[in-house]
Amino acid sequence: MGKQTAPVKKNETINLTFEDLTHEGNGVGKINGYPLFVPNALPGEEGSVKVVKVNKNFGFGKLLELTKHSPERIDPVCHTQCNGCGLQHMSYKLQLEMKQNQVKNAMKKIAHLEDVPVHPIIGMDNPLHYRNKVQIPVGEKNGRLITGFYQKRSHRIIENTETCTTHNEVINDVVKKVRDIANRLGIRAYNEEVHKGVLRHIMVRTGEETKDIMVVLVTRTEKLPHQEELVQELTKAFPHIKSVVHNINAKRTNVIMGDKTKVIWGDEYIHDKIGDTTFAISAKSFYQVNPTQTKTLYDKALEYAEIDSKDTVIDAYCGIGTISLFLAQKAKKVYGVEVVPEAISDAKKNAKLNGITNAEFFVGQAEKVMPWWKAQGLDPDVIVVDPPRKGCDEELLKAMIDMQPKRIVYVSCNPSTLARDLRILEDGGFSTQELQPVDMFPQTGHVECVALIKRVKD
Template sequence: MAKQTAPVTKNETITLTFEDLTHEGSGVGKINGYPLFVPNALPGEEATVKVIKVNKNFGFGKVLEFLKTSPERIEPVCHVHCNGCGLQHMSYRLQLEMKMNQVKNAMKKIAHLEHVPVHPIIGMDNPLHYRNKVQIPVGEKNGELITGFYQKRSHNIIENTETCTTHNEVINEVVKTVRDVANRLGIQAYNEQAHNGVLRHIMVRTGEETKDIMVVIVTRTDKLPHKDELVKQLKESHPNIKSIMHNVNHKRTNVILGEKTKVLFGEEYIHDKIGDITFAISAKSFYQVNPSQTKVLYEKALEYAEIGSDDVVIDAYCGIGTISLFLAQKAKKVYGVEVVPEAINDAKKNAKLNGITNAEFIVGEAEKVMPWWTAQGLKPDVIVVDPPRKGCDEELLQAMIEMKPMRIVYVSCNPSTLARDLRILEDGGYRTKEVQPVDMFPGTGHVECVSMLEYEVSN
C-alpha cells in the first residue's frame, strides 16, 4: 500500500482560505482535506501562506499576504510581539466565541456530554489592564537595564513593560521606576549564560480594591547593592507601595523566586478584597490575577454549591483560602487542603483576618488526605475542587466518588482536563448539570469554567 503524503511541501507558497480556529487561536485552512494551522488568521479570510512545517496529518504555515480579511479583524492595541496575548488581532466578540466553542468541543469530544448546558461565556466590559501581578525579567542592552517578556521560544527580552495592555497600568509605572532607579544606581542585570550579575526579576503585585502595591526584587546575590537608596526612591515615587521585598535566587533555573525572602520595607503582605472577604497576599501567594472576573467566578462557584447552614464542605486545592472563605460564609464547616505549607499558613491568617472560625486548613495532598478524612468519619455534603491545568489526580477523583457528596463544584482553567475528569466522575455516579465558562484572560486562548455535578442516587 502506497504511503500517504501531504498535499503540500515545506517552504511551498499556497493560497489558503480559513474555515476555523484552533483552541490557541490559529486559523485553520485545508488543502484537499489536509489542515494547515496558521497564526494571525481568522475564519473567512484568504491569504498567501508559506508552509513552514509538514507532518503526516497536519501542517503549519505563516501568512505572507492577506487577500481577503474578516470584519472580526481589529487593529491590536499593542504592537509588541511578545506572544503574551496572541489574540489581539481578533474582536473580543470572536475571542469569546472561540473560547465558548473550545469548552463545547471538550464537553462533546472528551467528556461525551453533548447535552449538558454550556452557558454563554461571561466576558469583561473592558478586557484591558486586568492583571494585578507581573513578573518581569531584567536584562541589559547597550549598558542600560531593560525589562520585558521573553520572545517566544527564546530568552531574548522584548522591551514592553511601559505599554503592556494586560497589566494594571500602575504595574507598568512601578516596573519602569524600579528599572530606572536600579539603572541610575548602577545595579547590574543578571546574565543567565554567565550566571553572574545581580538583578534577575522584578515582581509587582497590586490590590484591586485597596490599591496596595508590593514590589519584589529578585537577585542572584544575597546582597542588594544600594538597597536603602532604592527603597527610598521607590517610596517617594509611589506612596501606595506598602511592601518592598528582596528575594534571593542563587540557582541556574527558570524558576523565578528563590527560597529566601526578606522585608526591605513595610510588611510581608499586602491586602485585597473580593466581595466581603479580605485577603493577605504574600510574595509567593497564589491569588487570581484578574480580580473582577475572580469575583464572578467565585460567586458562580458559590451558587452552584447551593450550601445550606448545616452543610460540611471540602475545598481541595484550597491555596490561600480564597474559595474556602467564600464557602465558609454559608456553610456549617469548611475543610481546606493544599500541598503547599506557605499557602496553608496564609489561609489560616486570612481566616483569622476575617473572623472566620468555621474553616479548618491542613497541609497535604488532597488524594491522600481525603481518604484519611473518610476513615475519621467525615462526610461532606459538597466538595469544591480548583486544580492546576493538569486537572485532578485520579486518586482524588476516586476519593471524591467514595465520599459521595451530594454536589461537586469543579473550577477549571483547562477545558480538556476538566472534560476528562467529568467523564470519570460521571462514570462514578455523578451527573454534570451545567457548565459556566468565564473569561479570566482576555487576549489569550485561556478560559476558566465552573461546573456543577450532582450525585445520582440509585433507586
C-alpha cells in the same frame, strides 16, 4: 497501500482559505483535507501562506499577506512580539465565541457530554489592564537595563513593559521606575548564559480594592546593591507601596523565585478584597490575577454549591483560602487542604482576618488526606475543587467518588482536563448538570470554567 504524504512541502507558498480557529487562536485552512495551522489568521479570511513545518496529519504556516479580511479583525492595541496576548488581532466578540466553542468541543469530544448546557461565557466590560500581578525579566542592551517579556520560544527580551495592555497600569509605571532607578545606581542585570550579574526579575502585585502595592526584587546575589537608596526613591514615588521584598535565587534555573525571601521595607503582606472578604497576600501567595472576574467566578461557584447552614464542605486545592472563606460564610463547616505549607499559613491568617471560625486548613495532598478524612467519618455534602492546569489527580477523583457528596463544584482553567475528569466522575455515578465559562484572561487563549456535578440518586 503506499505511504501517505502531505499535499504541501516545507517552504512552499500557497493560497489558503481559513475556516476555523484552534483553541490557541490560530487560523485553520485545509489543502485537500490536510489542515494547516496559521497564527494571526481568522475564519472567513483568505491569504498567501508560507509552509513552515509539515507533519503527517497537519502542518504549520506563516501568514504572508491577506487578500480577504474578516470583519472581526481589529488592529491590535499592542504590536510587540512577546506573544503573551495572541488574540489581540480579533474582536472581543470573536474571542469569547472561540472560548465558548473550546469548552463545548471539549465536552463533546473528550467528556462525550453533548447535552450538558454550556452557558454563554461571561466576558469583561473592559478586557484590558486587568492583571494585578506580573513577573518581568530584566536584561541589558547597549549597557542599559531593559525589562519586558521573552519573545515566543526564546529568551530574548522584548521591551514592552511601559505599554503592556493587560497589566494594571500602575504596574507598568512601577516596573519602569524600578528599572530606571536600578540603571542609574549601576545595578547590573543577571546574565543567564554566564550566571553573573544581580537583578533577575521584578515582580509587582497590586490590590484592586485597596490599591496596595508590593514590589519583589529577585536577585542572584545575597545582597541587593544600593538597597536603601532604591527603596527610598521607589516608595517616595509610589505612596501606595506597602511592601518591598528581596528574593534570592542563586540557582541556574528558569524558576523565577528562589527559596529565600526577606522583607526589606514595610509589611510582609499586602491586602485586597473580593466582595466583603479581605485577603492577606504575600510574595509567594497564589492569588487570581484578574480580581474583577475572580468575583464573578467565585459567585458562580458559590451559587452551584447551593450551601446552607447544615452543610459540611471540603475545598481541595484551597490555596490561601480564597474560595474556602466564601463557602464558610454559608456552610456549617469548611475543610481546606493544600500541599503548599505557606499557602495554608496564609489561609489561616485570612480566616482570622475575616473573623471566620468554621474553616479549618490542612497541609497535604488532597488525594491522600481525603481518604483519611473518610476513615475518620467525615462525610461532606459538597466538594469544591480548583486544580492546576493538569486537572485532578486520579486518586483524588476516586476519593471524591468514594465520599459520595451530594454535589461537586469543579473550577477549571483547562477545558480539556476538565472534560477528562468529568468523564471519570460520570462513570463513577455522578452527573454533570451545567457549565459556566468565564473569561479570566482576555486577549489570551485561556478560559476558566465552573461545572456543577451532582450525585446520581441511588
